[in-house]
Amino acid sequence: MLNLGILISGRGSNMENILKSIKSKKIPINPAIVISNKVDAPGLKIAEKLGIKTEIIESRGFEGSREAYDKKIIGSLTKYGVTPKNGLVCLAGFMRIISPQFVKKYKNRIINIHPALLPSFPGLNAQKQALEYGVKYSGCTVHFVDSEMDTGPVILQSVVKIKENDTEESLSKRILKEEHKIYPEVVNLFARKKIKVSGRRTIIG
């Protein structure tokens, strides 16, 4: 069975939802390790409660290069069997850019969720960006990670209609609901080897 590593920085609701879905929906993947770059990420406690191993690899105060930091992450993933041959890495609110070396090593095995319909509104505060731009629809995107920010091949997207009285909070809440639907679905598709990448496109099924 494939081994799953989840990388978080904070709340961890996507992580929690993926871990619970693995159990309830019988997704054929072993949740091997949750790694946080922040010592106080609330998601760590949730993972522990669910009986999943956790590691903290603090990025704050880390003096080395991005590549050196990512080597530590790769070391931890490898320790738990999340390898380029037999692993899947899910970024779930992991607020760091991944080095090209990490991406290359785990080619098409690192997945991210972003709270907008990429390529619109990449980067931070995507929901706020969408409201400020005035778009009528936003949503979320699960995509493979490549060496730039939020640019890799799209796997699944879900659309959310923006209401006239939406605030960043209300929109984020509705988008998060969709995130919780499509992220476990992608993990399931990946675990069952149903996702193929052809150039920028993914083929599902």
Ligand code: GAR
């Ligand atoms: C989620 O909304 C996720 O899409 C977003 O951070 C939140 C993490 O929440 N990620 C990004 O903005 C990445 N650019 P969570 O910790 O509760 O899963």
